[in-house]
Amino acid sequence: MKKFAALLLAMLLVLTMTVGSAMAEVTVGIVNNPPSESGYREANVKDFEAVFSAENGYAAKTYYSLKNDEQLAAAQQFITDGVDYLLISAAETTGWDAVLTSAQENGIPVFLFDRMIACDESLYEAAVVSDMANQGKLAVEWLIAQNLEAYNIIHIQGAMGSDAQIGRTGALDEQVANNENWKLVVQQTATWDEAEAKKITESVINSKEAFNIIYAENDGMAKGAVAALDEAGISHGVGKDVIVMGFDCNRWALRELLSGNWNYDGQCSPFQAQVISDLIQKLEAGEALNLESKKIISEEKGFDATTITQADIDTYGLGE
């Protein structure tokens, strides 16, 4: 009887082991910034939660912090825990060499997303990032295509020195420098603050200088500028006096496009999880990645108020 019980137990053990190995989960350690950072980050975190879920065969461990040192400690902990893959959106671009080297020594492939890290390319498998300069280029190309006689622009910038600000300012600055009929009526930073954007626009309206374009480097600041236009009775949107441009593609901003109150919104895609998941599946299957470049640029586009559809809002809109 005892022998039989032992046998049964042993068989059970073997059975669970085989079942267990059949459902072998891929463990990933995700180091990211907290969702409260921005609408972008909120969508980014949700995207990773959805893709690296138990249903898709992943066991994800996540850690959120805005501080580099806390992120470094968390990444080191993930390596010690023995995760299969390490996914990182770093708070700062520097200081990661030691941790990434340690991951390499332990045979843990690293993927970067959203933000680059200043380190040797050999330390990570791939980096899936946005090209901010391209976002600016797309917006300026759209603006050129509007074929206006004069471009008198209120340029409201994001926090100076941030990736998004540098990228979105660059293309516009270049275009203004090279064209006579392009003029910046004002170029001010509102540091992503909606109320500050409203004040800047108000000051231009009060000065009675002519302008016909608002180029705001995110949706919130565009909304602030539009509030100032509304109070002064200046029409804006499709076929109106002032063209309104924003970035980030929040759902509420895209709805403004759909109803014709704004003209353009540039996308900044927070959806990097699927690309990384595909790469991981390749590695799991034993294939080599053979990437042309380790830097994979997310496909991004700009939306025009005259062509946007409700389906676009549902697919590409962030938040609610």
Added chain:
Amino acid sequence: MAKQAKKNWSKHSQLLVPLLSIALIILFNAFRDPSFFSIEVTTNNAGSTVLTGNLISILNGASELAILAMGMTLVTAACGGQDISVGALAAIAGSVFVKVLRAGEITPLAIALGFVACCAVAMAFGAFNGTLVSVFKIQPMIATLVLFTCGRSVAYWINGGATPTVESPLINAIGSFIPGVPVPTPIIIVIITAIVLSLVFKFTTLGLYTQAVGINQRAARLNGINTTGIKLLSFMILGACCAIAGVIAVSRLSLINHETLLLDIEMDAILAVAIGGNALGGGKFKVAGSVLGAYAIQALTITLYAMKVPSTDVKAYKAIVIILIVVIGSPVVKAKLNQLWKKLTAGKAGKEAAA
């Protein structure tokens, strides 16, 4: 007769500094660009006739600051310290307001409910600050550092989402214009708040008691004033002010950004109190001075924007002007000026006597 005049003079001299600074900014603008002051009547996009212009921008833009400065004056007078969590608390209040409005359809009743709710929450947080200060005798700046640090995270938790929006013509009526009224609503809200506060001072002993506690807490207690209660009350009134400011700020844009709503306003509010000639160590106070101080700060900001000073540099220019205002208003300079004045008048009197 002369004595009488002098008495009146010293009674109002506190308002001299803020009035002088506003006059200076106005004078500067008058030389720089006389059209700066032009007020225009236009039709806004909602179809009603409204006033616009730099003067309106100044009065309108300073609304939140003016209301916060009123509450800050009371806290300063009673506790001899400042609350640095007003911006964070306004964000919490605004977040509660948005939360209530997003729960259902936006009706006047929902707005009233939202305002009552955010007022209650803000006053509760004010009571928390006040308890730390009055019961546990913690330095106000340290006590309010707690909420300053965590307030915006709390505001985020209340709503989730990064920038929740609330769209409704009723919200626009609070944040910009009531249809048919040409004056921006925030200006009207400031006036109402000021009237309510001055009625409270007129018909209750709050002002007197606050002053007494601020000047000499021991003496006030020995005279039967509940010093703990007065301090607590001052923080709760400031809490209510934060709620009003938060609601205005949210309504202006029909959206709340927890990270940037009224960012850094605590420093401007404290500054308004200082420019208003109130002693930052507590005691005697004049709310009107702080309100004038708030308008002086806003006038300065708008002037700098009109001059297209890069907004990253605005703070530096502001600092220079502030140093000037504060130094002119300092007791040392005031005493020196008084001496000089006496010498001049004495010399004159001597000459007259000799003649």
